[in-house]
Amino acid sequence: MTNKNYNIVEGFNQIAPAYDLANDAMTMGLHRSWRKTLCRRAADAAPRGSRLLDLATGTGDVLFEIAELRPDLELIGADPSSGMLAQARRKHTERKANQLKKISFVQEDGRSLSYKEGSFDVVTISWGIRNINPLSEGLREIRRVLKPGGQVFVLESGQPEWKAVKLFYRYYSKILPFIGERVSKYRPAYQYYTQSVDGFPSGSEFVARLHEFQFRQPRYEALAGGVVYLYSASKM
Ligand SMILES: C[S@@+](CC[C@H](N)C(=O)[O-])C[C@H]1O[C@@H](n2cnc3c(N)ncnc32)[C@H](O)[C@@H]1O
Numbered sequence: 001m002t003n004k005n006y007n008i009v010e011g012f013n014q015i016a017p018a019y020d021l022a023n024d025a026m027t028m029g030l031h032r033s034w035r036k037t038l039c040r041r042a043a044d045a046a047p048r049g050s051r052l053l054d055l056a057t058g059t060g061d062v063l064f065e066i067a068e069l070r071p072d073l074e075l076i077g078a079d080p081s082s083g084m085l086a087q088a089r090r091k092h093t094e095r096k097a098n099q100l101k102k103i104s105f106v107q108e109d110g111r112s113l114s115y116k117e118g119s120f121d122v123v124t125i126s127w128g129i130r131n132i133n134p135l136s137e138g139l140r141e142i143r144r145v146l147k148p149g150g151q152v153f154v155l156e157s158g159q160p161e162w163k164a165v166k167l168f169y170r171y172y173s174k175i176l177p178f179i180g181e182r183v184s185k186y187r188p189a190y191q192y193y194t195q196s197v198d199g200f201p202s203g204s205e206f207v208a209r210l211h212e213f214q215f216r217q218p219r220y221e222a223l224a225g226g227v228v229y230l231y232s233a234s235k236m
Pocket of ligand 1: 057
């Protein structure tokens, strides 16, 4: 299987009911604390009463976390996968009434968002940017929908920086598809995951792409030795 003939959105539709559980199994729960780091940064950056878009929102965990931290924000989760959105909406209805009002989920493709230029103060995207092909269209759209001075926060898997982590990860990434398959019963999605991480720019390379798309002060922070990266930048 190559990335070319794999239908990414269909893959997420297939694994949606098992997605959260598979993440827990594959990262031993660590994905929750990495995502929390992104949410804290985004929550700190958002002006009072502002609008935040969580792109590639999946099952909605970024928005649920940010809603706890900043109940004043208007939160929109966008994703092209109807299966993932169904899970997000199910979790949404299970939550407290005061968190329901300001969260909405919409079916949107990150390559062509329906929002006007300058619609959002903050855009977040966790483990989603790698799925937007070509990357240039995703970055162009993120920049377009941000207000001038608005900020983007990207969480994404990458190539580990530390030698020991690199070695460990090289072997671990070989068994990831088996763990994902066991939980979700759909192996192609997890084969795609490891292949797409291998081919995706990480650390300073991704920062260079943000520069190229005229984001201001792009920077990165390696989490867990570079298994995961948190990027941030703002729109001029
Ligand atoms: C690995 S999940 C991440 C979900 C969630 N953000 C999280 O932190 O768990 C990747 C998400 O990217 C979405 N996706 C795939 N292609 C996309 C595109 N072209 N535009 C926006 N999102 C896309 C998938 O449907 C999926 O929900």
